[in-house]
Amino acid sequence: MLEKKRTASILVIVKHALLLLILYVLQALVFPWFGTAIQPMLLCVAAAGVAHGEGSFPGSLFGLFAGILTDSALGRPVMTFTLLLTVIGFLLGYLSENWLSANLPGYLASCALSCLICIAVQALPLLLRHESPAVLGLSVLVQFAVSIAASLVLYPVIRRLARASRLED
Amino acid sequence: MKKIFSRKALIVIVIALIVALAAVISMVGTGKPGFVTSAVETVLKPVKSASAAVAGTCEKLYGYMHDYDRLVEENAALRARLAGADREARDYDALEEENIRLRELLGLSKKSEDYKYESASIIAWSASSWDSTFTINKGSSNSDVSPGDPVITSSGSVVGLVRTVSASSSVCVSLIDTTFAVSVDLDNVTGSCSAVGDYALMRQGKLLVEYISDSNRVFTGDSVITSGKGGLFPPDLLIGYVDTVTATSDGQNDVAVVTPAVSLDDLLYVYVITDFSTTE
Numbered sequence: 001m002l003e004k005k006r007t008a009s010i011l012v013i014v015k016h017a018l019l020l021l022i023l024y025v026l027q028a029l030v031f032p033w034f035g036t037a038i039q040p041m042l043l044c045v046a047a048a049g050v051a052h053g054e055g056s057f058p059g060s061l062f063g064l065f066a067g068i069l070t071d072s073a074l075g076r077p078v079m080t081f082t083l084l085l086t087v088i089g090f091l092l093g094y095l096s097e098n099w100l101s102a103n104l105p106g107y108l109a110s111c112a113l114s115c116l117i118c119i120a121v122q123a124l125p126l127l128l129r130h131e132s133p134a135v136l137g138l139s140v141l142v143q144f145a146v147s148i149a150a151s152l153v154l155y156p157v158i159r160r161l162a163r164a165s166r167l168e169d
Numbered sequence: 170m171k172k173i174f175s176r177k178a179l180i181v182i183v184i185a186l187i188v189a190l191a192a193v194i195s196m197v198g199t200g201k202p203g204f205v206t207s208a209v210e211t212v213l214k215p216v217k218s219a220s221a222a223v224a225g226t227c228e229k230l231y232g233y234m235h236d237y238d239r240l241v242e243e244n245a246a247l248r249a250r251l252a253g254a255d256r257e258a259r260d261y262d263a264l265e266e267e268n269i270r271l272r273e274l275l276g277l278s279k280k281s282e283d284y285k286y287e288s289a290s291i292i293a294w295s296a297s298s299w300d301s302t303f304t305i306n307k308g309s310s311n312s313d314v315s316p317g318d319p320v321i322t323s324s325g326s327v328v329g330l331v332r333t334v335s336a337s338s339s340v341c342v343s344l345i346d347t348t349f350a351v352s353v354d355l356d357n358v359t360g361s362c363s364a365v366g367d368y369a370l371m372r373q374g375k376l377l378v379e380y381i382s383d384s385n386r387v388f389t390g391d392s393v394i395t396s397g398k399g400g401l402f403p404p405d406l407l408i409g410y411v412d413t414v415t416a417t418s419d420g421q422n423d424v425a426v427v428t429p430a431v432s433l434d435d436l437l438y439v440y441v442i443t444d445f446s447t448t449e
Contacts, residue, residue: 024213029220032294037372039298060181067185072213073296075304075340077206077333079192086185090178122299126347131368139372143298 012165016058019046019161020065028073038142040150041118043070047085048092048114049154052100052107053162056093063089074122084121088114104155111151112144119143207308207335214292214337217304221292225437284403285444287312291437292338301346301371303329305439308337313443319402320439326407326430327351327395328439341439344408344429345371352398353378353408355425357386361396364408370426374433375412378425387414393427403445 023042031039047066051059067085071078092100092110100106123136188205195203232240289305289312307314320328320341329343342349349366360382367377381387391411397404409429416423 025216025220027296029217029224029293032296033224037298039296057175057177057181060178060185064181064185064188068188068209069213071206072209075293075295075297075300075302075332077192077203078209079189079206082192083185083189086182090182093178122297126299126368129347131347135369139298139368 008164008167012161015161015164016050016062019157020062020069023066024069024073028069038139038146040147041070041115041143042147042150042154043067043073044081044085044088044114044118045111045147045151045154046158047089048110049107049151049158050161051089051092052096052110053102053158054093054165055097056090058165059089059093059096060086061089063087070118080121081118084118085114088117107155107158108148108151112148115144115147115151119147206333207337210304210308210335210338214306217292217338218306221290221437228435228437283444283446284442285313287314287441287443289314289339289439289441291439295340299368300348301343301366301433302332302340303343304338304340305441306338307441308335308339310336312441314339314441315443317401319406319442319445321406321442322431322436322439324407324430326409327402328431328433328436330401331441339441343433344431345374345376345433347371349376351402351408352396353393354396355381355387355393355411356391358383361398364393364427374429376409376427376429378411378427380422381414381425382422387411387423387425389413393425403442 020043023046027039027042043066047059047063050062054062063085064082066089067082068078070081070085074081092114096102096106096110100109119140123140127133127136192203192205195205287307289307291303292306293304295302295304305314305320309315314331314334316331316334318331320330322328327344329341329346329349331339332342333340344351344364345366347366347368349364351364352361353364354361355378358381362381363379365377365379370377378393389411393408393411395402395404395406395408407430409427409431412426412428414423414425
């Protein structure tokens with residue numbers, strides 16, 4: 001019985017790691033080669049989704065690794081998103097444990113909040129460098145929209161992961 | 170309602186804080202991304218390299234299948250240009266001889282440019298929609314690359330400059346990034362201008378030239394080359410060609426939109442100038 005539970009735990013961890021790896025490859029290596037101007041924030045969305053589905057501890061842990069990979073994907077020093085996604089994962093996990101409903105609207109609200117924070121962190125320095133607010137605003141909206149669309153695509157995968165995680169608990 | 174800080178979640182946040190703090194401390198004063206970032210980049214480098222290799226192979230296959238006709242046309246055009254270049258080379262020899270004679274007459278020494286290059290391949294482009302950076306496979310352990318080094322193509326066109334150097338890779342800023350700025354010269358314009366990245370133009374793959382003193386003498390297709398002022402880039406490297414010239418609202422200094430000479434989408438290999446000195 002104990003052995004079975006251990007195997008299930010390892011399987012859940014492997015599934016999460018696999019999701020991280022696939023999203024990293026898509027975010028850092030596949031999308032940039034297509035040269036699209038605006039790309040979805042896949043890892044930010046996934047961190048929010050896992051936090052919403054599984055709670056504050058798995059959310060913050062997933063956020064930590066997603067943050068490290070996001071910093072690497074964006075060519076930044078390991079810092080900003082590492083800290084940001086860990087805190088987002090923790091806070092959204094806490095919100096979902098206490099207030100947010102465990103359904104699609106709750107999931108979308110979590111993803112939207114995470115995306116807005118992550119996009120703002122990237123757009124703000126450009127705004128301070130006197131770039132056109134109108135152009136920046138449009139880019140923010142487009143990236144937010146494509147990220148939310150990506151979160152809908154990811155929803156079944158993240159829900160299944162959350163279920164597997166709850167069963168293992 | 171649950172207690173806000175469960176012990177496990179608190180531990181994770183503390184770990185994230187330690188990682189971020191370690192990254193900051195290892196960066197301070199060195200200008201390098203530090204050991205934390207270097208470690209992550211080293212772990213992820215095989216994934217990036219493998220992906221770059223797969224992408225390179227796919228692009229080659231696509232090129233073989235779809236670009237054959239275009240390549241034949243390009244080949245014919247290049248042959249025509251080569252014939253023209255041959256003629257120019259013959260003229261150049263005569264001019265060079267005349268130049269040497271005149272220099273001797275005036276007692277001037279020949280201008281010499283000594284550059285040291287480091288060849289590198291691009292292993293990843295930034296996934297960010299807010300900047301234009303790329304990662305090359307050369308770092309502090311396998312090359313002399315350092316922050317601020319110019320990055321060019323084999324034909325001498327500017328690609329960007331090195332921003333941060335990790336152990337096995339380096340992050341470079343492309344010439345269309347919003348943080349890029351270099352002093353440039355324009356054909357027929359006296360005085361140097363400044364080529365800078367602009368967010369709106371970055372999305373179109375272009376950049377801006379500011380502080381043009383005499384825009385009446387700037388035309389579409391004019392070359393934009395580095396002036397060498399400021400010491401960031403050596404002189405006479407090609408940035409791109411003027412696309413459009415626009416008057417600014419104050420009417421003092423006009424700006425020009427410039428299309429880079431290098432096609433960033435097709436770029437796989439670059440050269441980093443690790444040392445340059447221009448002497449008269």
